[in-house]
Amino acid sequence: MFAGAAQASIAPTVIDFFAGCGGTSAGLRAAGMRIAAAVDFDAAAAATYRANFPDAEFHEADIRELSLDVFDHLVTPGSRLVFSACAPCQPYSSMRPSGSKPRRQERSLLLTLIPFMDRLQPDALIVENVPGLHKIPGGSTWNRFLRYLDRSGYAVSWKVIDCRDYGVPQRRRRLVLLASRHGKLDIPAPTHGGGARAYSTVRDWIGDLPPIAAGETHAEDPLHRSGALGTLNLSRIQALSEGGSRAEWPEDLWLDCHRRSKGHQDAYGRMRYDDTAPVLTTKCTDITNGRYGHPTQDRAISAREAALLQTFPPNFQFLGSLKSVTRQIGNAVPVLVSEAMGVHIVRHLQALDRGHG
Known part of the structure; x- marks a missing residue:
C-alpha cells in the first residue's frame, strides 16, 4: 500500500516539531529521510513516539521553552536539513465547539518555529494543518509566516488537499505547505482518484482484520x-x-x-x-x-482499524488507554500524505545534489 521511497546518497535529516505520536515522521521515514529529533509536550504521544523512533532524540517540552541551540549538533557539513511543523490544529478547526475562539497563544504556535529556522536555516520545510489555518480573521498567523518565508528566501507552494488523492481511505481535507531555500517546490500531483488509481477504500485497509x-x-x-x-x-x-x-x-x-x-x-x-x-x-x-x-x-x-485508516503501518506501536490512543490517532497526519510530500522533497534535494537544481 505504501509508495516506494526515493533513495538519497545521504538521507535528509528531519526535525519534527509538534510531532504528536509520529504520523508525519513515519511518512518522512518511509520516504527515505532520517528522523533525528522531535518535539511535543504531550506525554502520551511522546511515549508512543519514542517506542517507534528509538534512534531519534525526543524533547518532551513546549517549543516556547526550548533553548535555540538544542538542535545545533544535528547540523553537519554536507547534510540536508528538513523541518516538519504540523502545529496543533484545534485552534483552526471547523470542529471547535460552537462560539469558542482560539486563544492568542494557540493561534501563534506556528510562529514559534521562526527562531529555529533563523538559526538552522533548513533546506526544506513541510507544514500541515486544517484548511481553516489561512482563514483566521485577518489571516495574521498564516500571512505573517508566509511573509517570513518570503523574506528569508524560501520558495513556497501551499494548497488545501484531499487526502484521498494520496491513497488515504478517508475524506480528509488538509492544508499543506512545502518550502525550499533552493528553488520552486510544488505540491506533488495526486496519485489516486480522477485519471489516476481509484481512491482507497475502507475494505482495502481493514477488510481482512x-x-x-x-x-x-x-x-x-x-x-x-x-x-x-x-x-x-x-x-x-x-x-x-x-x-x-x-x-x-x-x-x-x-x-x-x-x-x-x-x-x-x-x-x-x-x-x-x-x-x-x-x-x-x-x-x-x-x-x-x-x-x-x-x-x-x-x-x-477498533483502535487498530482507526490507525490503518490513517495509513499507519501495521507494526506501528501505540501506547496508552483506548481513549488516549484514539486521540493520538485522530490528531496524526495521515502517513501516506506525509510520505508523498517527503518523496517529493527528497527528489528535489537529490536534484540539487546532482547539480540539476
Missing part, C-alpha cells in the same frame, strides 16, 4: 480493541445496514434531540466497506461522535 465484538480485544493484537456498548447503543447499531444512519432506526431508539432535529445524521452511523471513511477525529472509536460504526460488525471501529 479478524472480527471482534464490542468491548473485546483481539488475543493476538492488543490494538485491535473496540469500546464497549450499552444495551441501547448496541440495539442502535444492530438496527443499521452497512453505510446506514440513524434514519433507519425505529422510533423507540431515538434520542430526544433526534425528535427535535434531523441534523447530525452521521452520529451512530456505519461506514461503508467500498467507500472512503469520514474524517477521523480524536473520538473516532465512539459511535456517538460520528459515522464510526464498523461496516458490518456491531461495534465502533
Whole structure:
C-alpha cells in the first residue's frame, strides 16, 4: 500500500516539531529521510513516539521553552536539513465547539518555529494543518509566516488537499505547505482518484482484520480493541445496514434531540466497506461522535482499524488507554500524505545534489 521511497546518497535529516505520536515522521521515514529529533509536550504521544523512533532524540517540552541551540549538533557539513511543523490544529478547526475562539497563544504556535529556522536555516520545510489555518480573521498567523518565508528566501507552494488523492481511505481535507531555500517546490500531483488509481477504500485497509465484538480485544493484537456498548447503543447499531444512519432506526431508539432535529445524521452511523471513511477525529472509536460504526460488525471501529485508516503501518506501536490512543490517532497526519510530500522533497534535494537544481 505504501509508495516506494526515493533513495538519497545521504538521507535528509528531519526535525519534527509538534510531532504528536509520529504520523508525519513515519511518512518522512518511509520516504527515505532520517528522523533525528522531535518535539511535543504531550506525554502520551511522546511515549508512543519514542517506542517507534528509538534512534531519534525526543524533547518532551513546549517549543516556547526550548533553548535555540538544542538542535545545533544535528547540523553537519554536507547534510540536508528538513523541518516538519504540523502545529496543533484545534485552534483552526471547523470542529471547535460552537462560539469558542482560539486563544492568542494557540493561534501563534506556528510562529514559534521562526527562531529555529533563523538559526538552522533548513533546506526544506513541510507544514500541515486544517484548511481553516489561512482563514483566521485577518489571516495574521498564516500571512505573517508566509511573509517570513518570503523574506528569508524560501520558495513556497501551499494548497488545501484531499487526502484521498494520496491513497488515504478517508475524506480528509488538509492544508499543506512545502518550502525550499533552493528553488520552486510544488505540491506533488495526486496519485489516486480522477485519471489516476481509484481512491482507497475502507475494505482495502481493514477488510481482512479478524472480527471482534464490542468491548473485546483481539488475543493476538492488543490494538485491535473496540469500546464497549450499552444495551441501547448496541440495539442502535444492530438496527443499521452497512453505510446506514440513524434514519433507519425505529422510533423507540431515538434520542430526544433526534425528535427535535434531523441534523447530525452521521452520529451512530456505519461506514461503508467500498467507500472512503469520514474524517477521523480524536473520538473516532465512539459511535456517538460520528459515522464510526464498523461496516458490518456491531461495534465502533477498533483502535487498530482507526490507525490503518490513517495509513499507519501495521507494526506501528501505540501506547496508552483506548481513549488516549484514539486521540493520538485522530490528531496524526495521515502517513501516506506525509510520505508523498517527503518523496517529493527528497527528489528535489537529490536534484540539487546532482547539480540539476
